[in-house]
Amino acid sequence: MAKIAIGSFGEITKPDCIQALVVEFIVTFFFIFAGVGSAMTTEKLAGNEVVGLLFVALAHALVVGVMISAGFRISGGHLNPAVTIGLCAGGHITVIRSLFYWIDQLLASVAACALLSYLTGGLTTPVHTLAAGMDSLQGVIMEIVLTFSLIFTVYATLVDPKKGFLEGLGPLLTGLVVGANIMAGGPFSGASMNPARSFGPALVAGVWTDHWVYWVGPLVGGGLAGFIYETFFVYKTHIPLARDEEGY
Template sequence: MAKIALGTTSEAALPELWRALVVEFITTFLFVFAGVGSAMATDKLEADALVALFAIAVTHALVVAVMISAGHISGGHLNPAVTLGLLVGGHITVFRSLLYWMDQLLAAAAACYLLEYLTSGLTTPIHSLASGVGYLQGVIWEIILTFSLLFTVYATIVDPKKGALNGLGPTLTGFVVGANILAGGAFSGASMNPARSFGPALVCWNWTDHWVYWVGPLIGGGLAGFIYENLFIFRPTTHLPIPIEEEAF
C-alpha cells in the first residue's frame, strides 16, 4: 500500500520546487483562460445549447492535452483533484500538494480576472447545478466524472506498465475530459476541477452550489488514486514519493 509522505518545509528551499510552481501556475492559468473563455464566447455568440456544450467540451479536451504535455516540469496537474489523487498514491508530498493547491487557485483567479477585463466585464459563467439536479445528485456526478479522469491519468500516465499507451497519456486524458463534459455538462457542469470552478465564482462573487465542486472532485480524485495505486500497480520495493520533475504527470 502506498504511503502518504508529509514532506517538510525544507522543500521550499529547493529551486526545482519553485520552477515546478511557476510552470504549474502558467499551465493552470492557460487552461482556465481557454476553458472559461470558451464558455464566455459561446454566451456572447448566443450559441445553441448543444453547440455551446460541444464547443466547450472540445476546448477543454484540447487545452488539457496540451497543458499536461507543456507542464512536464511540474507534472501538469492543473487541478487540485489531480494533485490529491497523486498525493494518496504517494507521488507527491502533503507539503508540495498544499503549495500546488494555492498555486492552482491563484492561477485560476488571475485567468478569470483577466478575462473579465479583456471582455469588458462580460459575465463569467460559474459552475452550478442544473434545474432539477439536487445536491446529492450533483456530488455523485462530480465523483464519477473525476474518478474517470484520475483513473485515466493513472492508467495512461502514472502506471509504469502502460505499454502501448506510453506517450499518449495527455491526449487520452484530454479526450476523457471532453467526453465527461459532453456527458455531465448539462447536469452538474462537469467541473472535475475545484480550481476551474473557483476562479469564476470568485470573480462573480457567486458561490451558488460551489461546495459541490470541491466535495465531488476531491472524493472522486482521491478514491481513484487510492484504488488504482493499491490494486493495479505492483512495485517490487516500497514505493517512495517521486520528485516532481521526475514524474510522468
C-alpha cells in the same frame, strides 16, 4: 497499499519545487483561460446549446492535453487540485507540496478569470452551478464519478509504469476523457472535475451557489481513484516518490 508521504514546508525552498510551482501556475492559467474563455464565447454568441456544449468540451479537451504536455516534465502538469490529491493519495507527491500546488492552481485560476473579465469588457465569467432539478447529493455524486474517471485515466496513461503502448499518449487521452465527461455531465452539474476551474470564475463573478459541491465531489473522486489504482493496479518495483522528480 499506497503510502502517503507528508513532506515538509522546507520543500518550498528547493529549486525543483520552485520551478514546478512556476510551471504549474503557467499551465493552469492557460488551461483556465481557454476553458472559461470558451464558455464565455458560447454565451456571447448565444448559439445552439448542443453546439455550445460540444465547443466547450472540445476546447477543454484540447487545452488539457496541450497543457499537461507542456508542464509534465517539470511540474507534472496537474492543472487541478483533484489530480494533485489523487497523486498524493498514491504517494507520488507529498502532502505539503500538494498544498503548495493547490494554492498555485487557485491563484492561476483567479488571475486567468480576472484577465478574461477585463479583456472581454466585463463579461461575467460563467460559474458552475447545479441544473434545475438536481440536488446537492446528486451533484456531488456526479462530480465524484466524473473525476474518478479522469484520475483513473491519469494513472493508467501517465503514472502506471506498465502503461505499455499508451506511453506518450497520456496527455491526449486525459484531454479526451475531460471532453467526454463535459458532454456527459455538463448539462447537469457543469462537469467541473476541478476545484480550481470552479473557484476562479466564482470569485471573479461573486457567485458561490452550490460551490462546495465542486470541492467535495472532485476531491473525493480524485482521492479514491488515486488510492484504488495505486493500491490494486500499480506493480511496485521501487518507492513511488523516487520517480517523482518530474511530477509523477
